[in-house]
Amino acid sequence: MSYTGPDFDPPQRPPSSRLRSNKGYPRRPRRGPLTVALAALVPGALLGWVVYEAVGDGGSGGSGRTASPASPASASASASRTAAAPSSPLAPSAPSPRPTSPGDGGKRRTTPPTAGTGSGPLRGKVVVIDPGHNPGNFHHTAEINRKVNIGTNWKECDTTGTSTNGGYTEARFTLDVAHRLRTLLEEQGATVKFTHDGNSPAWGPCVDERARIGDDAHADAAVSIHADGSVEGNRGFHVILPGAVHSGAADTRPIVDPSRDLGARIAGNFLRDTGEPPSNYLGKGTGLVTRTDLGGLNLSTVPKVFIECGNMRDSKDATLLTSGAWRQKAAQGIADGIVGFLRAS
Template identity: 45%
Template sequence: MTGPTARPPRRSTLLRTTTVVGAAVPLCLAGWLGWQALDGSGPAGSTAAPTTAPAAQSGPITPGTPTPGTGTPETAAPGTTAPGTAPDSAAPGTPAPAPSDTPSDTPSAAGPAAPVSPTALTGRTIVLDPGHNPGNFAHSTEINRQVDVGNSRKECDTTGTETDSSYTEAEYTLDVSRRARAILAARGAAVVLVQDGDRPWGPCVDERARAGAAAHADVALSVHGDGGPAAGSGFHVILPAKVVAGKADNSAIVEPSRRLGLLLRERFRAATGEPYADYTANEGLDTRSDLGGLNLSAVPKVFIECGNMRNSTDAKRMTDPQWRQLAAQGIADALTAYLTTR
């Protein structure tokens, strides 16, 4: 997909531009009201959350090669969706329906009550995968190298997309991942970032996929911002399709990843007020078999496209640090619910 003519998104030549809560209702409502205050449509007085993360196991996973991303994750065939699904037809900017309108396949478990115990996730390990890398722009040869993802070969990594004001997807994903790490660490989890801005480029999609197993993680999640058409807005979650081909066999993670994805869709919307994407996916969910980060993962994993950075409304949200804190809250709440409810 292409962005506004004023400034098309920067990315690798082979890139396609479509890339990847459990608090109780009062906390979710408070988060939503905080964003409304920022947007001028709610009560004033919301307070920014801390922007720095505690030193909770932030080191990158180093085995193998470097990994995913694009304006959506990695490079993929445009509009790949689960068989039988159709894009959501809501108009751009349509407000999210009330939580009670969430489709019936959303998990019914309410998840941990707020405030979450500081030991709720003790003994659990979570891998967060910030899509792309700020340095990818200077390493086109390295990131365009083809790697095996089981059912095809893909670029090692991509540059990702950006807003019209040049706020890059790689900057966004790192910031939100660090914020989510801080929340999860405060709940007792050991949190590992696949890259923490400490690598010159990448890593490649196959290494990102291996990061979960390398860390002996319980779950992994890849954070992205999309690079869709400028008229489209909203977020969506990408689930793994079953892939048994070549070096890929993700059969064991498909079902638990779906449960994580449903929780993520629910908690992210509750925390941020962001509607489901109206230009891709179906009711905020997309199932794909073309992403190495999902094909090769040995632990439950999903991607979230937190919004469309090519859309002015979504860009306004995603460039606001207070909204990014809400996004991190939704991600952390979903992971907490996944690990503490069955």
């Protein structure tokens, strides 16, 4: 994922060349591996969450991310979910039924079925899936460099994203996971809409339009899928939550609390289903990070989160991200979190 803008350097070579991650995160020195067993991560995450709530997100590294206090509007928006919220940031929801096939074969659907036509527990629920970036962005660098208003300031329309050292691009990864996720959610009866499907449109869409697609669909939940581009040794997943923003066209206050609930459920289920640990370089072990500089979150009027499924520049994470079997687990973890959130709402 890449949204910082000023240091964006569009690649002039094929995706296999080394790309700048441009994630908006600082390049941190390599840290050691997690020193606790995976089974101890959940209680550790709870302690990290308590610290996070008390002092704000310490993983910003001076990049401008801030943890904003809850407002009366956001508290009201989430009141109906309080009783059903997970007791821990990494507490998984009950898993949804597993599919008999790993995906839908990459079928493209630019127009989703009418909401409520499916059968299952999520009948009538609308989910918007936003596959981060677009494979066509590499050929439309002038278009994606155009600035758009994200409420707090102006940012590039979109970026190319990152890649593994072997050339597997983030855009390919996000589309694959998105297709798998769509299949899982539709089996539960949900109506699923994509912000794009590879070559439709041929590039982008811009970050403001991605948010608007979820808003116009009156989505019950929206998730943007990404993979990070940090340095070797920095590994693990993290879910990005919207901070409280009220500036220009942006007003996230009504969605802060329900988005936090959605993000916590996704984080807990992603950990359980994939075995991927929470990030060891952001989020203090909680797997949760709050940001106020992302247009896709700032301009959303529906509960929405981003998930960075792993670090493409770390060799251990890259092995997982390039595995079709693991991507199916990633889709399942995200799906289980969404299902838990929608059933509780």
